[in-house]
Amino acid sequence: MQANSTEEDLEIRAQAEQLKRGIQAVVPENGLEDKLALSKREKRPLRIKLGLDPTAPDIHLGFAVVLRKLRQFQDMGHQVVIIIGDYTALIGDPSGRSATRPMLSAEEIKKNAETYVDQLARILQRERTEVRFNGEWLGKLDFAEVVKLAAHMTVAQVLQRDDFANRFGAHQPISLHELLYPLAQAYDSVAIRADIEMGGQDQTFNILAGRDLQREMGQAPQAAMFMPLLVGLDGHKKMSKSLGNYVGISEDPVVMFSKIMSLSDEAMKEYFVLCTDVPLDEVEMLLAESTTGRTNPRDVKRRLAKEIVTIYHGDAPSVAADDEWMRVHSAGEVPQDMPxxxxxxxxxxxxxxxxxxxxxxxxxxxxxxxxxxxxxxxxxxxxxxxxxxxxxxxxxxxxxxxxxxxxxxxxxxxxxxxxx
RNA sequence: GGGGAGAUACCCGAGUGGCCAAAGGGGAUUGACUGUAAAUCAAUUGCGGAAUGCUUCCGAGGUUCGAAUCCUCGUCUCCCCA
Missing domain, CATH: 3.10.290.10 (RNA-binding S4 domain)
Known part of the structure; x- marks a missing residue:
C-alpha cells in the first residue's frame, strides 16, 4: 500500500512537471499537484476550463500555446471544457484593452464560434472536448440573481485590475457593464464545476474571481494556470492579428516558415519552450551554441521554424518549406510559388x-x-x-x-x- | 442636477485667425548594412499620371478676404461638486 502511494506520488509529480513547461504561474502554488491527486483519488478526469471570446476567430501560435497545454491534459485522460463566451461577448472582455470593446451581434458571435470550433480540432482531441456556450446559464439568470451575484464583488476589487486601473487613471471611459465581465466569467466556472482554469496573465483577475465565487457557492475552488502571452514576431508586443505580428496555425507552410524566420532572436527561447516539444535541455544547448558563434543563429531559428511547421503540417511540407526558404533567401532565387x-x-x-x-x-x-x-x-x-x-x-x-x-x-x- | 476640461492624420501629441497637408514621437513602408533577426543610418508616410491641383483637424451651420484655430447648435468623453 505504502509503496503504491509513493509510486502514484511520483507519477503525479512527473505529470505536473510536464504540464508546467512554459507555465507562468499556478495558483495556489501546488494546486496542480493537488488536483491531479484528487483526480486519482476520485477516479475521474479533471475538468479543465478555457473560456473563449468569440471575437477574433483565427487561431495563431500565441493562442495555440494554451490549446497545446490543454491537449497535454487530454493526453493524460482529462476533460477539456471550452466555453464560448457568447453572452460575455455581449459585454466584450475589457482585459488588456485600453478601450471599450464593441459589442458583437448574435450572428457574428455564432459565425465566429463555428470557425473557432473547427480550428480547435486541429489541436484538441474531439472526444475529450466539451464545447459549451455560456448563454446556456447566463441567459437564464434574472435580474435579481445578477444583483445577488454582483454583491459578491466590490468595485474596489474590480478596479484593482490593471486595465481598469489604467483606464480609470488615464481618464478613459469605463462602462458599467464592463465591470460585470469578471463576474460572468467567474460564474462560468461555477456552472461547469471547473477543476482548473487556463488563461493568459491578462485573465488573472477573472480567473481568481472564479475561485472566490466557487468557494462562496460551496464548490472547491478551481486551480488557476497562467500561460505567458507569446510575444509576436516583433519580439515586443503580444502576438495578435490586429498588430500583424502573428503566425496563424492554418497558414501555408512556406508562409509560416518564413514568418518564423523573421522572428527576433531574443524571442527564440520563448518560442522553443511554448510552441514546440523540443526538450528543454536541448533548447538550452542550441541557444548556447548560437550565442557563442558555434552555430549561426539563423540555423537555430531554422530548426525552430521546422519544428513548428511540422506540428501543424507534418514532416515533408516542413522540410520543403525550409528548402524553399533557403533557395529564395540564401541563394537569392525567385520563389516557386507566387500569386x-x-x-x-x-x-x-x-x-x-x-x-x-x-x-x-x-x-x-x-x-x-x-x-x-x-x-x-x-x-x-x-x-x-x-x-x-x-x-x-x-x-x-x-x-x-x-x-x-x-x-x-x-x-x-x-x-x-x-x-x- | 451644477461647474470645469477636452475631441487634430494608424496611435500619442503640438498648433489658439494667414508663414498649416498641419511640429515632434511611436508605428509602418523603402533603401544601406545583415542571418529577410536585432541595432544603426537615410528616405517616405492624406489623395493625386504631380499641378501655383484636390479633400482634411468630432458633426452641422455661421463670422471673416481668409478658420484646425472665433461664434452657435449637436454628438461623444473626462474631472470636480451634489
Whole structure:
C-alpha cells in the first residue's frame, strides 16, 4: 500500500512537471499537484476550463500555446471544457484593452464560434472536448440573481485590475457593464464545476474571481494556470492579428516558415519552450551554441521554424518549406510559388503599361502616389531588373510572364489575359 | 442636477485667425548594412499620371478676404461638486 502511494506520488509529480513547461504561474502554488491527486483519488478526469471570446476567430501560435497545454491534459485522460463566451461577448472582455470593446451581434458571435470550433480540432482531441456556450446559464439568470451575484464583488476589487486601473487613471471611459465581465466569467466556472482554469496573465483577475465565487457557492475552488502571452514576431508586443505580428496555425507552410524566420532572436527561447516539444535541455544547448558563434543563429531559428511547421503540417511540407526558404533567401532565387496576377486593367489605350498603375492593379500599392514613391526608392524590379523611373511605361506585351517584385519579399507573376 | 476640461492624420501629441497637408514621437513602408533577426543610418508616410491641383483637424451651420484655430447648435468623453 505504502509503496503504491509513493509510486502514484511520483507519477503525479512527473505529470505536473510536464504540464508546467512554459507555465507562468499556478495558483495556489501546488494546486496542480493537488488536483491531479484528487483526480486519482476520485477516479475521474479533471475538468479543465478555457473560456473563449468569440471575437477574433483565427487561431495563431500565441493562442495555440494554451490549446497545446490543454491537449497535454487530454493526453493524460482529462476533460477539456471550452466555453464560448457568447453572452460575455455581449459585454466584450475589457482585459488588456485600453478601450471599450464593441459589442458583437448574435450572428457574428455564432459565425465566429463555428470557425473557432473547427480550428480547435486541429489541436484538441474531439472526444475529450466539451464545447459549451455560456448563454446556456447566463441567459437564464434574472435580474435579481445578477444583483445577488454582483454583491459578491466590490468595485474596489474590480478596479484593482490593471486595465481598469489604467483606464480609470488615464481618464478613459469605463462602462458599467464592463465591470460585470469578471463576474460572468467567474460564474462560468461555477456552472461547469471547473477543476482548473487556463488563461493568459491578462485573465488573472477573472480567473481568481472564479475561485472566490466557487468557494462562496460551496464548490472547491478551481486551480488557476497562467500561460505567458507569446510575444509576436516583433519580439515586443503580444502576438495578435490586429498588430500583424502573428503566425496563424492554418497558414501555408512556406508562409509560416518564413514568418518564423523573421522572428527576433531574443524571442527564440520563448518560442522553443511554448510552441514546440523540443526538450528543454536541448533548447538550452542550441541557444548556447548560437550565442557563442558555434552555430549561426539563423540555423537555430531554422530548426525552430521546422519544428513548428511540422506540428501543424507534418514532416515533408516542413522540410520543403525550409528548402524553399533557403533557395529564395540564401541563394537569392525567385520563389516557386507566387500569386499570378492579370494586368490587363493597367493597359492604356496606347497599349502600354505605366508601372505605377501596374503596381496598383496588381495590389502591391494602394495608390499611384505610393507606387511612385516605391519606384523612386528603388523598391520595384521586373525580372530582377530595377525599374529606373516612376514614368517607366513599357509595351503591354513585354510584361507577360515576368516577375514583378516590390521590396524584399513581395513577388507577383504577371499574366496577360487577353489581347487588345 | 451644477461647474470645469477636452475631441487634430494608424496611435500619442503640438498648433489658439494667414508663414498649416498641419511640429515632434511611436508605428509602418523603402533603401544601406545583415542571418529577410536585432541595432544603426537615410528616405517616405492624406489623395493625386504631380499641378501655383484636390479633400482634411468630432458633426452641422455661421463670422471673416481668409478658420484646425472665433461664434452657435449637436454628438461623444473626462474631472470636480451634489
Amino acid at each position: 499570378v496576377m492579370g494586368y490587363d486593367a493597367a493597359i492604356s489605350k496606347a497599349g502600354t503599361v505605366w508601372v505605377c498603375k501596374l503596381l496598383v492593379t496588381v495590389g502591391l500599392a494602394t495608390g499611384t502616389g505610393e507606387a511612385r514613391r516605391l519606384v523612386q526608392q528603388g523598391a520595384v524590379s521586373v525580372n530582377g531588373e530595377k525599374v529606373p523611373s516612376s514614368e517607366w511605361e513599357p509595351q503591354a506585351g513585354e510584361l507577360d510572364g515576368t516577375v514583378l517584385k516590390v521590396g524584399a519579399k513581395r513577388y507577383v507573376k504577371l499574366q496577360r489575359n487577353s489581347q487588345h
